[in-house]
Amino acid sequence: MVSLRRVVSILLLIIMVLSVPVTAADTGQTTQDSTQQASSDVEGINKDIDLANQTLKTLNENKEALDVPPEEIKKLNQSITTAKEQLNNGDSEGANATLINGFWNPLAELLTNITTDLNTEYTQLSKDAKACSDKTAAEEIKSDLNGVKSLLDRARELINEGSKDHSKFADAITTLLEARKKLDTAKGETEKCLVPLEEVEGKIDSAESALRAIKDNREFLNVDNKTITDLESEIEKARAQLEAGNVSEANATISEVMSRMREIIQAKLDALSEKYREYDDYFKKYCTGTTDQKTLEEALKTVNQQLAIAKENLSGNRMPEAVSHLKSASGTLENVKKPLAECLVGKADETVKNITVKYNALPQDYYDVIIKPLESKLKKAKTALSGGDYDNAISLAVEVINNGDFKVIRERILEQMMARLGVKEINMTEENLNDLEKRYEQVQKRLQEARKKKPAISIISADDKLKRAEEELNKVNAALMIIRAYLKAQNAQGAEDLLGAVNEFNSALSASGGAESYIVASVAQVESLLNDASKSIDDAESSYTWNTVLLAVIALLLLAGLGYGGYIGYTKYQDKKRVDEAREAVETMEDIIESLRSELASLNLLEDKGVKKKLDEMGRLVSEARAAFERGDYRRPIVLKEKFVSEYDRLKLRIAPYKQTLGVDVTKHVAAKSYIGRRQNNEDAYIVEKIGGNILLAVADGMGGHLAGEVASRKAIEILKETLENNKFEDPEEVFRKAIQRANEVIYQMGHDPAHPEWYNMGTTLTAAIVRGNEATIANIGDSRTYLIRPDGSIKRLTKDHSLVQELIDKGEITPEEARKHPQKNVITKALGISQTINIDRNDIKKVSLQKGDHLLLCSDGLSDALPDSEIARTVLAAPSLEEAVKILVEKAYGYGSDDNITVVLYRH
CATH class of the missing domain: 1.20.120 (Four Helix Bundle (Hemerythrin (Met), subunit A))
Structure with missing residues (x-):
């Protein structure tokens, strides 16, 4: 019989023979030639x-x-x-x-x-x-x-x-x-x-006329002899070039001379304009409705008109006329000083009288630190006024008025409280305090129950452990009372509330026995004391258990005749008690983690990596406690519960600010505007968005070739948003570090992509804030800025420019005022995408506490280069709304000659 394998082999051979293709030899050489030709054409x-x-x-x-x-x-x-x-x-x-x-x-x-x-x-x-x-x-x-x-x-x-x-x-x-x-x-x-000869001659004549005006007013314009000599030399040079027939060279030389003289006069115009705005602001705030109102109003109006005419003359290169009007404006401002000083000193006197009445009940140490300095400055202001030193009188009076504001006094009182405690800050919120007070009550209740369990006959004493727990709880109670008073002062809305808070604070401090041994000012410190108290109670209860065991042994030895059954009954009672306590611990942990998961789900945080990790750790503790209980280890669940509760409390403290911000309607707290200005395209980008329990604010100012800056700034904002969306619950500082590193890497790669040579060497600045609860985390790369503006009118720059002029300021080579006009003011030393790697310094990311009414203002240098910080603060606080404030700031920056894109993001806490 033929095998199956042989039949299959024969069939395969037949198929292979039938499938052999026809060769070139069978069809002729023509097919091969045509195929090669077609291949060559393709x-x-x-x-x-x-x-x-x-x-x-x-x-x-x-x-x-x-x-x-x-x-x-x-x-x-x-x-x-x-x-x-x-x-x-x-x-x-x-x-x-x-x-x-x-x-x-x-x-x-x-x-x-x-x-x-x-x-x-x-x-x-x-x-x-x-x-x-x-x-x-x-x-x-x-x-x-x-x-x-x-x-x-x-x-x-x-x-x-x-x-x-x-x-x-x-x-x-x-x-x-x-x-x-x-x-x-x-x-x-x-x-x-092609410049006409007559035109250059006219320029030289105008320059000579302008120089005469500058020489005649050298002290007024603050010009030294060397500068005048240099200008004379350059004018003579231009005249010689013109006579030699070098018209274009003469035109270039005299144009440079005119530019230098314009800068001299412009500097004086800027200084007088700043002084006018300062005086006009004081007048509008404090001197309307006074007997000198009309005099001051007319004089300031005249100054404004004279400055406007001077500015117009300077724009038209009519420099002698510009100098003349500046001198007139300066003279009028001098005449304004006396009535303005009289008005402001009067207002300061009224301020001191009012606060003396309102805060008369302040404890002496507070009064000496807060009120006495105002009285002293008022006295100096009056002396300066009577002596004709009006500049000093105005400065001192305004300082008294500003520092007499309720919010400033409240801030000084809070500082004095912290000084009494010997701490730099009190790191606790109202919600933190409420949670700690609840836990304090729980531990206090445990202490009372432990005392009730004290046996009538003690072989092993636990009194020292209970005493230690009591001392630790006393420290906690003192700290909570003091911090409660501090937070009350922090939230006070009037003098009466503030005085009440100070009295409560001092009473609590006295009851505590002094700050040196009792005061703690952070959640972690209070938690540590509570944990120590709990451990002391645990130790006491353990001693009671051993005491009971020893008593039982003694009783057994003494009362052996009563029989073994009595001992067994007592042991069963103790066993049942331990089982009940262990079961309660496991069930409590299970209830807490179920409730916590529900709360985190409502906040959309269950998928957050950090939260998942923490929940896994807590879940492991619950599982371990349940397993210990089921195998009969009833001590282990009690120990694990303490660790579990500690982890839970820490997580709750992180959730609180996130939850607070989650409920904020960001549209009512933020306004933003980006204006192209005098540029051909807008290279600025910004974002205002609530992401989970975070409010993200950012401004980026791009740089590079045609449209490249726009690409870089938008990419930086896009990556920042994406990073926060993927890490909503992570520490904002870590979010910024990830985003900055990632944005720098991506923008650098894009800027070196051969397919897009137009993006070569592009980069961008970035200033950003993440607001979570009552804290803002600020990040900055480049020379865009973030400011903190308080309701009392103070303004603080939270960021430090990465620029050449800032380095010169740090070295003491130039002043901030000189930096504003420095020819290299736009040279930045750090930006995203310029280098393959970026170094994030300690000062590039920082945290700041926010109070109700505080403003965060983020802007590109189109605003900060045009307006002084004080003008920015005044505009924000004087505007009727956030939208109006942003609109006015952009208009002012453009009106003051900003030649850059202007972007402003304004947030009110």
Whole structure:
């Protein structure tokens, strides 16, 4: 019988024979030749498509320089796409025809038109150059134009050669670009030298007139002799250049002189304008409705008009007239000082009288620190006024008025409280305090129950352990009473509430026996004391248990005749008690974790990595307690419960601020605006968004080539938002570190992507805040800023610029005022995307406590370079709404001459 394997082998052999293809020998050599020919054609067309792609890329990269319409680029690109599709479908002839008729021929026509346009421009410039009044410049222009002509001739040759060799078109584009650059250079030089002789003579005459005005008023303008000598020398130089026929050089020299003199006068205009705004602000705040109102109002109005005229004259290069009006404005401001000082000193006197009455009941140490200094400054202000020192009188009076404000006094009282406690801050919220008070009551109850359990006959004493627990609980009680009084003062809305809080604070402090041994000011410290008290109670209860055991042993030895049954009954009672306590511990832990999961689910935090890790740890404690109980280890659940409760309390303290912010309607607390200003495109970006229990605020100011800054700033904001969304419950400081590192890496890679040369070396600043509860975490890279503005009018810069001028300020080489006008004020030393790695310093991220009414203002340097900090604070606090404040700030910055994009984000706590 034939085996099955052999039958299968025979069948496979038959199939292989039948499937052998017909060879070239059977069909002739023609098939092989035609296949090779087709393959060669396809390869050639593929190379032509690659060349077309490369040529189009070069043209696209230079389309602005050569003035190529975008639609032409699109048409050429479509032809390449069509040719590719035809080739992929096997239509090599169609693909070749599309390339020639749809790409190379239209490209030749386009480049010919560009050559014609450039030639027209060349012809016109050749005519204009003949009118150049500067002979040296005229020769240089002529040389440049000869180079242009040669390049245009060469471009025509390359375009003609391109019909046979398509690679010549790329050379033609490069040649046309060179011609374009030379034309631009020649055009710029021609415009310079076409300045009329009479115009330059007029400029020199104006400069001499302006210099006379500056010399005559050198003290008023704060100009030294060296500066005047330098200006005289430069004017003489310009006159000599003009007489030698070098008109363009003379024009450049005298223009620089005029610019320097304008800066001198502008500096005085700025100083007087700042002083006017300061006086006008004082008048509007404190002097309306007084007997001097009309006098002050008219005088300040006159100053404003004189400054406006001076500004107009300076803009028109009428410098002597500008100086004259500045002197008039200065004189009028001097006349304003006396009535303004009288008004402000009167207001300060009224302020001190009011607070003396309101705070007369303050304890002496508070009164001496808070009220006495105001009385002393008022006395100095009155002395300065009577002695004619009006500047000092105004300054002291305003300081008294501001420091007499309720919110400032409240802040001083809080500082005095912390000084009494010997701490720098009290790190506790109302919710923290409530939770700790509840836990204190629980531990106190345990202490009372432990005392009740004390046996009548004690072999092992536990009195020392209970006494230690009592001492620790006394410390906790004292701390909670003191902190409760502190928080009451912090939330006080009037003098009466504040005085009540101070009295409660002092009473609590006295009851505690003094700050040195009792005061704790943080959640962790109070928790530690409570844990120590709980442990002392545990130790006492353990002693009682051993005491009971020993008594039982003694009783057994003494009363052996009563029988073994009595001992067994007692032991069963003790066993039942331990079982009940262990069961209660396990059930309590299970109830707590179930409740906690429910609460976290309502906050959408169950998927948060940090929360999941913490819940897993707590769940492990519950499982371990349940397992111990089931195997008969009734001591272990009690111990695990203490650790579990401690973990639970810590997690609750983290949830509190997150939960607080989760309920905030962010639209009622934030306003933002970004304005393009005098730029061609807006490179700023910002975000205002509530993400979980966080309010995210950020401003980024991009930098780079055409549109590159815009790309960088938006990418930084996008990555920051994404990082917070993925880490909603994590410490905001860690969120910022991750976001900054990631944004720097991504933007750097984008800036070095060969496919996008227009993004090369792009970067961006970033200033951002995450508000969670009553705390804000601030991050900063670059020279965008975040300010904290208090309701009392104070403003604090929370960020430090990463800039060259800031480094010079830190070294003491320039002042902040000089930095505002420094020629290199825009040079930054750190930004996202500029380097492959970024170093995040300790001061780049910080935390700040927020009180009700505090404002966080984030802005690009378009605002901070234009407005002084004091003006920013005044505008924010005077505006009727957040939206109006942002609008006014942007308008002021633009009006003050900001030449940058202006972006402002304003948050009110």
